[in-house]
Amino acid sequence: MINGVMQYFVNIGRTSIESVQAFGRMGVLCWQSLTQRNTNMKQELTLIIAQLYSIGVLSLLIIALSGLFIGMVLALQGYTVLSRFGATEALGQLVSLSLIRELGPVVAALLFAGRAGSALTAEVGFMKATEQLSALEMMAVHPLTYIIRPRLIAGIIAMPILALIFNMVAIYSAWYVCVALLHVDSGSFWANMQNAVDFRLDVVNGLIKSLCFGVVVTLIALYQGYESIPTTEGIGRATTHSVVLASISVLGLDFVLTAFMFGT
Amino acid sequence: MTSVLASLQNVTFKRGDRSILKNMSLAINGGKITAIMGPSGCGKTTLLKLLTLQLEPHIGNVTIFGEDAGFYASHEKLLALRQRIGILFQSGALFSGLSVFDNVAFPLRQHTQLSERMIRELVLIKLHMVGLRGARDLMPNELSGGMNRRVALARTIALDPELILYDEPFAGQDPISMGVLKDLIKKLNSALGVTSIIVSHDIAETTEIADEVYVIASGDIIGAGATSVVKNLENPLLKQFFQGQADGPIPFHFPAPSYANDMGLQK
Amino acid sequence: MSKTKMEFSVGLLLCLGLLAFVFMAFRVSGLAGSTSTGKQFSVLAYFDNVSGLVEGAKVTFAGVTVGRVQSISIEPKTSKAKVLLAINEQTNYISTDATAVVQTAGILGEKYIGLTQGAETEVLHAGSEIFDTQSSLILEDLIGKLVMAFVKKDDK
Numbered sequence: 001m002i003n004g005v006m007q008y009f010v011n012i013g014r015t016s017i018e019s020v021q022a023f024g025r026m027g028v029l030c031w032q033s034l035t036q037r038n039t040n041m042k043q044e045l046t047l048i049i050a051q052l053y054s055i056g057v058l059s060l061l062i063i064a065l066s067g068l069f070i071g072m073v074l075a076l077q078g079y080t081v082l083s084r085f086g087a088t089e090a091l092g093q094l095v096s097l098s099l100i101r102e103l104g105p106v107v108a109a110l111l112f113a114g115r116a117g118s119a120l121t122a123e124v125g126f127m128k129a130t131e132q133l134s135a136l137e138m139m140a141v142h143p144l145t146y147i148i149r150p151r152l153i154a155g156i157i158a159m160p161i162l163a164l165i166f167n168m169v170a171i172y173s174a175w176y177v178c179v180a181l182l183h184v185d186s187g188s189f190w191a192n193m194q195n196a197v198d199f200r201l202d203v204v205n206g207l208i209k210s211l212c213f214g215v216v217v218t219l220i221a222l223y224q225g226y227e228s229i230p231t232t233e234g235i236g237r238a239t240t241h242s243v244v245l246a247s248i249s250v251l252g253l254d255f256v257l258t259a260f261m262f263g264t
Numbered sequence: 265m266t267s268v269l270a271s272l273q274n275v276t277f278k279r280g281d282r283s284i285l286k287n288m289s290l291a292i293n294g295g296k297i298t299a300i301m302g303p304s305g306c307g308k309t310t311l312l313k314l315l316t317l318q319l320e321p322h323i324g325n326v327t328i329f330g331e332d333a334g335f336y337a338s339h340e341k342l343l344a345l346r347q348r349i350g351i352l353f354q355s356g357a358l359f360s361g362l363s364v365f366d367n368v369a370f371p372l373r374q375h376t377q378l379s380e381r382m383i384r385e386l387v388l389i390k391l392h393m394v395g396l397r398g399a400r401d402l403m404p405n406e407l408s409g410g411m412n413r414r415v416a417l418a419r420t421i422a423l424d425p426e427l428i429l430y431d432e433p434f435a436g437q438d439p440i441s442m443g444v445l446k447d448l449i450k451k452l453n454s455a456l457g458v459t460s461i462i463v464s465h466d467i468a469e470t471t472e473i474a475d476e477v478y479v480i481a482s483g484d485i486i487g488a489g490a491t492s493v494v495k496n497l498e499n500p501l502l503k504q505f506f507q508g509q510a511d512g513p514i515p516f517h518f519p520a521p522s523y524a525n526d527m528g529l530q531k
Numbered sequence: 532m533s534k535t536k537m538e539f540s541v542g543l544l545l546c547l548g549l550l551a552f553v554f555m556a557f558r559v560s561g562l563a564g565s566t567s568t569g570k571q572f573s574v575l576a577y578f579d580n581v582s583g584l585v586e587g588a589k590v591t592f593a594g595v596t597v598g599r600v601q602s603i604s605i606e607p608k609t610s611k612a613k614v615l616l617a618i619n620e621q622t623n624y625i626s627t628d629a630t631a632v633v634q635t636a637g638i639l640g641e642k643y644i645g646l647t648q649g650a651e652t653e654v655l656h657a658g659s660e661i662f663d664t665q666s667s668l669i670l671e672d673l674i675g676k677l678v679m680a681f682v683k684k685d686d687k
Contacts (some may be wrong), residue, residue: 034576053537054541056544057541126360131354135359138316138349138351139370160548163552164551164552165547167555168554168555171559190558198560199560203555204561231510
């Protein structure tokens with residue numbers, strides 16, 4: 001029985017050590033991918049553009065649709081509460097602040113992790129399993145430079161762009177619901193919003209958040225794929241891990257960033 | 265007298281506490297097809313990785329193209345070395361996002377400054393050698409397994425390597441594909457004068473084309489020499505391997521308590 | 532997916548992102564026009580209490596924003612709050628006896644300074660001081676006064 005208890009602690013210890021090790025390996029992966037530049041700039045640009053397409057453009061639909069619905073729901077829910085105080089002119093500022101500071105970066109990052117992150121993990125895992133990464137090495141092309149780096153850079157660029165588009169779509173759809181369906185005054189919607197939203201404090205901070213999320217989600221996705229067990233179950237498990245881990249990290253990081261940016 | 269292209273001298277390779285290869289010495293002769301065979305888990309893949317300098321031995325030396333492994337320590341020398349060796353991976357390892365043409369052109373585009381026209385001609389020549397010139401615009405997922413491997417072979421010879429390593433080329437292939445591959449390996453060897461190393465467990469196919477054979481079991485070489493000689497050696501383990509006997513030095517039954525005991529017939 | 536189509540859609544994505552950014556900067560946060568495009572001059576004002584007023588708060592005249600609060604500090608000799616107002620240069624018609632009141636935007640909103648015109652012909656310029664000031668309304672004091680008024684009424 002004592003053995004069982006001891007084993008429990010041993011397991012906790014081992015998992016913690018392995019987690020820290022994995023964290024370290026991820027950092028090394030990030031560093032090496034960012035520093036090992038491709039000697040052929042033209043090729044690198046082509047690769048990054050190709051990745052921007054598969055990570056960014058193909059995620060656009062889900063981001064825009066989600067933004068559409070979230071904006072509308074925010075407007076409805078906000079109206080329900082604010083109308084009780086006769087303060088519906090503040091809807092513009094409620095919707096925009098919620099989106100710019102929190103919902104935009106976080107929800108866009110979660111969607112990104114689910115759609116683009118899982119695709120990245122599966123793709124890299126597949127390449128590992130079919131020995132494509134080894135083949136690259138044997139052809140004296142470093143897989144980090146040719147495969148990982150373009151994907152990492154594309155993910156970091158795409159995330160803030162998608163978050164901005166998410167916010168824009170959400171705010172416009174909220175505006176539509178407010179003005180066309182709830183008969184809120186359009187002028188005061190925008191005016192109160194402009195008064196309440198500060199460029200440096202809100203918009204820029206929101207952008208910084210989505211940049212950080214971009215790094216985190218893409219790095220986790222690529223790491224999980226790169227270190228996956230090269231079998232079909234291995235890839236499947238890595239993909240699930242990547243989405244779960246990325247989502248939790250985004251939420252945790254959001255707390256830390258919010259405390260720094262908006263806390264006292 | 266053919267020269268030795270690559271060799272292992274007294275190499276020991278360990279993974280953790282286990283020795284995968286023990287004090288192994290072998291020499292690959294230039295211009296010949298050498299087969300490295302053995303039961304599963306005998307260290308064949310590790311051997312391949314040692315020869316391509318992807319792994320370093322714990323004890324002993326690896327020599328390639330007449331130079332010690334240490335010679336290739338610098339990045340440029342390693343790059344040059346990798347262009348002289350071609351590997352055909354077990355899974356083909358074609359790049360899934362590129363067409364057949366682009367896959368074969370990849371090493372040419374990466375490592376040479378040739379014009380696109382020249383590259384096109386070279387790619388078509390290589391594809392023609394493996395009989396797949398007409399498949400140049402297909403994507404890897406549109407190819408059958410055998411075709412996949414042939415395209416991978418075309419890519420392997422794109423830079424005209426001097427040494428080609430085949431990792432289980434016949435695994436899981438239908439008889440016709442196997443025949444095609446056998447034919448290609450033999451032709452490449454004689455037509456291009458390359459040295460080939462085949463790592464495989466397909467006795468029939470491999471012994472048909474190999475000039476020399478090394479049989480490895482549990483990290484040791486249990487048979488080495490010309491194919492015809494090794495096949496007829498009196499070693500019981502070799503005999504079990506070559507004849508595919510179910511029971512012999514490698515036992516059929518996994519260690520277990522007595523059968524009578526398990527069935528409750530004995531106390 | 533041909534190469535040109537792919538590059539086109541990536542370009543489109545980047546354009547959309549830029550558009551969204553511009554939208555956020557101007558339509559949503561009202562960036563343009565809120566910061567003064569021209570030069571400003573500083574005017575001094577002393578208040579008894581500027582509770583709730585922050586640096587960067589707007590300064591209005593007849594309800595129109597004409598400047599920003601530049602700095603807030605304490606004048607130890609008179610124990611008053613020393614507020615520096617940065618007023619747009621084009622606003623050269625505020626008389627020297629204007630009133631500066633710390634007002635609240637809405638009941639629970641942010642504090643800002645509202646200027647009301649006086650009767651003097653001389654106008655405010657760099658280095659001028661506004662003497663007629665009114666401090667911010669502190670809610671607790673107001674409630675206190677109200678409670679006191681009720682108590683007095685009861686006494687009668």
